[in-house]
Amino acid sequence: MALSKRQRAKAFRGVQYGILVVVIVVFAFVADWGTIKRAFFDFEVMSKLFPDVIFVALKNTIIYTALGFTVGLVLGLVLALMKLSPVPPYRWIATIYIEFFRGIPALLVFIAFNFGIPLAFQVRFDNLTTVTIALAIVGAAYMAETIRAGIQAVPKGQIEAARSLGMSQGRTMATVVIPQAFRIILPPLTNELIMLTKDSSLIYLIGVQYEQLELTKFGRDAMNQYRGMTPILVAGALYLIITLPLGYLSRRLERHTGGKKVS
């Protein structure tokens, strides 16, 4: 008996649901729930992780990210202005910087600042400085391009209006262009903050003391101590507590500014 096209589509969808149900049922029976619970959701271990996982690890992740982002934003703004400079060498330097640091792993920058540069130049940075510089350098490369695009997205008429009121080029940039550019780039900038939040985990390869631990390293140390996945799961959940609201905020802002024309 031949099935109509619609019946066939319906039957096919039924099969897909069937497979899903079978897989879930088989998994539910086969899985060793006791071990899974012990490995991933050990409440005893969880309770031991608190409060340090919040007041040390989460706090440090936020501090490292905030410092790296702030310094990176300033550096990114400078690079964006260099990229738009009428002086060609400034543009070249900015382009080389951006292409270089966007193209290499962030981990490499951490290694360079923690081991390479201290070795080569006989200097020693404290851990907070290392993290801040490394995150700022990587973040700036991404943010510079975003900021440049934002500056260029400000309508030319805004600049002409400012200049016709007697504002100098620099004054126009500072009071009219940059404030509007930041409004335009708030959504992509939020995404870069999320990226830096995750990159702050790269500090794990620096030997930090207990009170300097951030989420990933904290989770990893605790995992070794308690022999289970639970600390990693907790660390992951705490990252989401930071990144999910930021992602939501970014989408909200995008909807807010995306629909309306800035003129």
Place this chain on the structure above:
Amino acid sequence: MTEPAVVITGLKKSFGPLEVLKDIDLTVASGEVVCIIGPSGSGKSTMLRCVNLLEEPSGGKIVVNGVEMTDPDVDIDSARTKIGMVFQSFNLFAHLSVINNLTVAQRKVLKRGEKEAEEIARHNLERVGLTDKANAMPAQLSGGQQQRVAIARALSMSPEVMLFDEPTSALDPELVGDVLGVMRQLADEGMTMLVVTHEMQFAREVADKVLFMDGGYVVEQGPAAEVIGNPQHDRTKSFLARVLNPTHQDPTD
């Protein structure tokens, strides 16, 4: 006799190989209202934008209130504070409220105190009839209101000359009257004004002098009644025929 507000001699402007202004001479007496009319592409906006050097002239000389704008060593920012400009697309600062649009340049450029700047701003909002919109954002205003705010913003710098670059071209027809009303009042108060416009009625009633431009030249200039009422040149005649009676078809076209 007082010195003229604006003196343009031998003004030339090219964009690459395109010669937009070929040889413009114009003298505007203090307190005079000059309307510049002409087909699109005739160079009238470019000429206006050369007056405050938003466009760099390729040749010629422009003197505004005794300051030679075309002098390479002129303090252009300081000279521009005395020349107000109103744009076709308003160009209000989108991130600032109306009152801050009016005070920002007063404070940062003229270094006026906060209180003084705000007083002047409110006075000028009153002149354009928008006192109640002081705290609104530009996006909340109609086009006509935005353009009146833009006029008030330019006036807040206490300019000696005002440039209007097609100030009503981007407006819905029913909003044009409000803006022209403000400009007419400004003219009555004795402001020196250069107005690029397609509003023939306004030019006829308010302008002391009308300039007809075509192809980068001033074809004809004189009192409004003569240039618009009794044009001498064929190009002026055919332009005015098309503008004043758009449904009319010139058989020679």
